[in-house]
Amino acid sequence: MELPNQTAAIFDRLAKGQFISANSTDPNQRLYFQLLTQHESAFSEFFNQIDFKLHRGDGYYYFSRSKSLKSxxxxxxxxxxxxxxxxxxxxxxxxxxxxxxxxxxxxxxxxxxxxxxxxxxxxxxxxxxxxxxxxxxxxxxxxxxxxxxxxxxxxxxxxxxxxxxxxxxxxxxxxxxx
Missing domain, CATH: 1.10.10 (Arc Repressor Mutant, subunit A)
Structure with missing residues (x-):
């Protein structure tokens, strides 16, 4: 499956340690949430390849890393x-x-x-x-x-x-x- 054009923007936000929330007043964030929800397995597979794990909470998404760069x-x-x-x-x-x-x-x-x-x-x-x-x-x-x-x-x-x-x-x- 081909990922949406917004994949880079989604990655940039999540990689900074920020969340993507469904109830954001920012239309881009709401769109990102919708895209993540619609293509969750494809995004998860893609991000896993670059050592990021996509997590879904109740109305939000975030990243974690198996090998964290932070101390x-x-x-x-x-x-x-x-x-x-x-x-x-x-x-x-x-x-x-x-x-x-x-x-x-x-x-x-x-x-x-x-x-x-x-x-x-x-x-x-x-x-x-x-x-x-x-x-x-x-x-x-x-x-x-x-x-x-x-x-x-x-x-x-x-x-x-x-x-x-x-x-x-x-x-x-x-x-x-x-």
Whole structure:
């Protein structure tokens, strides 16, 4: 089977460690998800040949590698970061999940008024860098965006949680269970 023209774009996104989510506001991502779903076995076979394993979650796809190029220290740091992010988000909105929408102002107001949330934020976005609480939250939201867990809508002041967020939940549950 011949793979779609978008194969290179799909590979580029997944190879960077990003997710492709069905509920993305980006039409290209939705198309990539649809193509991956329609031709999953062909994509899996193709990517396996270049040492990438295609995984499907509930509404998202991602890559893993059998021989990771990253060190164990990098992996440990990433896991710790995911735990911190999930901890803050679950303390902020316990039922937060895929499809949930929130505004920057709502998040800022809640973190400003809850010392516990502010402490959690400063565990992974150091105080003073950036200069204000609002800048720290924007920095964190950009990190969540880069990892494909949230996406800005409405000119960046509104955000939507993507299906890939359930990867965090599942990943952390696997750590807790074991």
């Amino acid at each position: 164990w220290e990098d992996k440990k740091d990433r896991v710790e970061r995911y735990i911190d992010w999930l901890d803050l988000l679950r303390n902020w909105r316990p039922k937060l999940g895929a499809g949930y929408q929130f505004s920057f102002d709502e998040l800022l107001a809640d973190i400003q008024s809850h010392a516990k949330l502010k402490r959690k934020l400063y565990q992974f976005v150091p105080r003073g860098h950036p200069d204000s609480l609002a800048d720290s939250i924007r920095t964190w939201l950009r990190q969540l965006e880069r990892e494909s867990f949230v996406e800005p809508i409405d000119k960046g002041e509104q955000y939507q949680v993507l299906y890939a967020f359930s990867y965090l939940d599942h990943f952390i549950q696997q750590l807790v269970i074991r």
